[in-house]
Amino acid sequence: MGGPPLYSQRKGHPALIGRHHPFPLTHEAAERWLQHMQNAMDESA
Numbered sequence: 001m002g003g004p005p006l007y008s009q010r011k012g013h014p015a016l017i018g019r020h021h022p023f024p025l026t027h028e029a030a031e032r033w034l035q036h037m038q039n040a041m042d043e044s045a
Contacts, residue, residue, distance in 0.1 A: 023029075
């Protein structure tokens, strides 16, 4: 989105994995996430 990579610099990939590990990643969940991301991008344009 153009801002500085503060999250990556301060916490990085391991924190992201740890935060999301309890949630199962199914095909349905991935499709739902992609749709939400597409909607957010459409609204911001």
